[in-house]
Amino acid sequence: MSTPAARGNQPASNPSTNAPFDFLDLRAQFATIRDEVMQAVNKVFESQQFILGSEVKQLEDEVAAKLGAKFAVGCGSGTDALILALLAEEIGEGDEVITTPFTFVATAGSIAYVGAKPVFVDVDAVTFNIHPELIAAAITPRTRAILPVHLFGLPSDLDPILEVARKHELIVIEDAAQAIGSHYGGKSIGTFGQYGCFSFFPSKNLGAAGDAGLITTNDGKLAERLQMLRVHGSRKRYYHEMIGTNSRLHALQAAVLRVKLRHLDAWQKGRQERAERYRRLFEQAGLSDVIRVPSRPPAKYEHVYHQFTIRSPRRDELKAFLQTRGVPSEIYYPLCLHLQEAFAYLGLPEGSFPEAEKASREVLSLPIYPELPDALQDRVVGAIAEFCKHGDRGYRA
Template sequence: MTTSTSSKGSLQLFPFLDLKAQYRTIKPEIDAAIQRVMESQQYILGPEVESLEKEIAAYTQAQFAIGCASGSDALLLALMALEVGPGDEVVTTPFTFVASAGAIARLGARPVFVDIDPITYSLDPGKLETALTPTTKAIIPVHLFGMAVDMDSIMEIANTREIPVIEDAAQAIGAKYNGRAVGGIGLCGCFSFFPSKNLGAAGDGGLLTTNDPEFADNLRVLHNHGGHSKYECEVIGMNSRLDALQAAILRVKLRYLDAWTEGRQKNATRYSELFKSRGLDRILGLPRVQTGCTHIYNQYVIRAPQRDELKAALRGCGVPTEIYYPVPLHLQRGFSYLGYKPGDLREAEAVSREVLALPIFPEMSAGQQDLVVNAIATFYGTRAFAP
């Protein structure tokens, strides 16, 4: 078995995410796509971006798709299109990547955090209503790790109050909720093409989806300097376009996305079966796919007692893991001005102390998975693995 070295210098039996393995399988097509853009010398907007937007709209069952520079910008643009600003509140989850709430704060609005459900790790719809006030301008649920949030409950509350819902679908492209693709259930969906996502670019990239033609038009104007045409400024917008090179690469990768997601799902099922066969499901919290949801497993996250010791032991065996997320946003220094304190959002705080993401990339072999499970079993002192 080949070994690799982590960014922190420790020896790993294999990487947490093997993007080199992915590239090897599609190298001729990716290289040809890059070459095509180089030959065209059309780098900003143009046919590659337009084609990708159409293809992703079809993939996510949305009427409109608008590329932008990152998932963070997608969130920012969605909030800008709603004219969110100082004096407004936007409700979201504290247990997510910083960008979900950063976009709110960036516009001078106040992020209001609602505690999470301890099983799904997503915003708990049962706690949503009490967080809403007359100044709530939007709700941002996050389809965390690749599984849809309970959108029916959220949409029911939001629709009653006529509050727009922006779905943070950065980690969940292709995930379904009662047969509907995430990103097209609320007013809009925000996607990220960060390289570690199931559909990852060769750099930053993002995209918005919506079924609302007026909102789509607003987004198109805002992401390209605030005008419908060159040198026209109707509103103050920004430069947040998806590069043609990234679009061309993503168009190749989109053709493989379902197969890759199936690979992740297969690996997730195998992990869960292995853990159960070793009795480890009595110790660990395993991902639980909710009724009506599909899970695309951008991450396979377990809840593990003595998490930090387990992570260190796995590192010692050359098994890479990650912690998503070690500190909930309401306790991050950058959000301290909001005045939250430890104990305010207990589920998010408890989950942050126990979650551990295991490698789940599609090219992962059964042998590599066995190594992970073995090492975890050894840590918890259960019987040795017999292949």
């Protein structure tokens, strides 16, 4: 994801022809909540309670209530959320966890980090999420869990995933890092599996002022294990019942997140409106069959558009062209996880997961955030139209 640091000091929005603008402008968001955030942060400084404490507890309660989960446990990052969930299940050496190869590295990295083996299953060509029908064939006696990712803010197809998990007595750990606020069949994602893992990395739909994460669960015993694991396996200070780690959520982050949580619904609506507007503009420009634009998902799925990701068979040329027009875009993700050097030991050659590999060659994410000005959105679509006019038949061929 684009980090605020990487974005430099360009003007937040500049509708003049080719002036470059930001892929994500977090300053526009901050301008709308500056006073609330500063007050909340100030309160933490006055209290001098920086680690866990009441601010964190209140955030946990508020997130749990918002999502309809019984418990929420804050932690250091989305990566830690995944690791803590795996540790809580004592998943490790000799175990296998089924997941997608088309995701951010932390998904499979966490599995490998606890000593287990990531077992990849190809994705659905339209949703980019793990293909539920391919999961059963990947299950072995060593399989302990399924770890679906709700990529780009679109829920995975959870019903068949839960069904196969039930049938084979597997745990489901949802990687909901990119999808807070989205729903599947009217229910919040992150509440379907035994664990829902969230990231509050600053560029996420609900972003902290640094690293932060959270795990939801409906099981009180699991919540207690997670609470212990994040503080060196202890319930009582200096008494340790298990080996844990230090992954505590900071009060300053919780204070910022509590302010932002109050705005999440409105921001989500803003992202959804931006997505609809993109669809309309692409349709009007006659581009819908040259590039692939994310279609409106069936009513069962609520997409929260962490990313708005199009596809083009000439993706790299398109990206380079957009850059000449000052239009930013990002590739999430250019290399599938099974082809990463870090996972070479799995011995999975190119061609193992054709849909995921094709997606990694064709995807291009366009700027989307609630405050994105119409004029900049017009420039994105205008520049893509200009590229296509120069003979790109794209998927029309």
